[in-house]
Amino acid sequence: MMEKQCFEGLSLSQDLPLSQDDSFKEIWSGLIPCIATIPTLTAPQEAWPAGTMYDSLSQVLNEGFDENLFELSTEMPTTDSVTPYPSSTVPVTTDHPGEYGFQLRFQKSGTAKSVTSTYSESLNKLYCQLAKTSPVEVLVGKELPLGAVFRATAVYKKTEHVAEVVRRCPHHQNEDAAEHRSHLIRVEGSQRAQYFEDLHTKRQSVTVPYEPPQLGSEITTILLSFMCNSSCMGGMNRRPILTILTLETPEGLVLGRRCFEVRVCACPGRDRKSEEESKTKMQSGTKQTKKRKSGPPAPAPSTSSKKSKLASSAEEEDKDVYVLRVRGRERYEMFKKLNDGQELLDKENKTKTKVSVKHEPAVPSSGKRLLQRGERSDSD
Secondary structure (H helix, E strand, O other): OOEEEEOOOEEEEOOOOOOOOOOHHHHHHHHHHHHHOOHHHHOOHHHOOOOOHHHHHHHHHHHOOOOOOOOOOOOOOOOOEOOOOOOOOOOOOOOEOOOOOOEEEEOOOOOOOOOOEEEEOOOOEEEEOOOOOEEEEEEOOOOOOOOOEEEEEEEEOOOOOOOOOOOOOHHHHHHOOOOOOOOOEEEOOOOOOEEEEOOOOOOEEEEEEOOOOOOOOOOEEEEEEEOOOOOOOOOOOOOOEEEEEEEEOOOOOEEEEEEEEEEEOOOHHHHHHHHHHHHHHHHHHHHHHHHHHHOOOOOOOOHHHHHHHHHHHHHHHHHOOOOOOOOOHHHHHHHHHHHHHHHHHHHHHHHHHHHHHHOOOOOOOOOOOOOOOOOOOOOO
16 A cells, blocks of 8 residues: 555555556546545536536546557658649640739849859840859739748750759769758758649649848849759759749649759859840751842852863962982882872873963954965965
8 A cells, every 4th residue: 555645645555566567548437436535526517617627637537548649650750851732744835924913024234254143135034043042033913812931943955854853963862961961953042832742643742932122123033043053964864854833822723834944063154144145046047048048149150260170279289399218228119109190191291281371373263264274365
């Protein structure tokens, strides 16, 4: 028997099974008679107001022990959540402002080598450095529903790669200690950003709640970072990507969509300038080819000019002297005879051309006949 003092000097006497072999259910059933002997609990119910601790404790004692009371739930929350809606296998990449007039704007950074992020309006392309913040300005035409969010998703641009999931390369994943290190797009400056992965397509996305514009402003700024270079092996591997930014309700209903191309590189300003110049050259080249096709055909070069060019080139080649190294005396004598014979042929050809030029009769002007030997002219 064990004696214990409690409740202002009242003594309680009860055998308590303290062995480790006894279950918690047996200990609970042994404590019920002890608790029932407390005078305050056996007092008239009128002394306790309705809905107080007396009613709840009495209900627990009457119902008995619940074996499932201390069981943990099998559904544990995960840091990388699942998207609340099933996304399509091939995402749509066309712009759709929707009824709220969803629009995007980018800051004008120019093409200097020192910029970390710049946007080309002619190419609809964002150039940025690895893990550097790229601000994206959002405009809406009217007030959005309560709890609206922005979702950013990366997809490949070309049709042969659009079914693949855009992920970071293994090198950058292993260097990152974040829980969502496999995600390419990251939202900076917000603790309420959530990272999702679709169960069916395995596409990854990040959401951030919509914040209304501050006083005196009409835009809301989102800070995006791209955590892998476009040239990373095992990741994008020089394949162009698109970023889809959607405006959604908390239930996943799309209210608007905007899409732009992204290139993650070491020098955004230089790459933007070179790609814009190449595009203008291509456009100007196509215009020139069209003009040439519409005009008259160019005259073909005459055969005489071709022959003169060939003769001049042959003369220039004849003036050049080449040295040939021959091994062995017999071979040297053979090549020497060939060379001497060729030199004699060249001299004979030159003398023949000079003689033919001297004996060539003069050609009379048009309308006159050559006099033969023994003939006299009409004037004689």
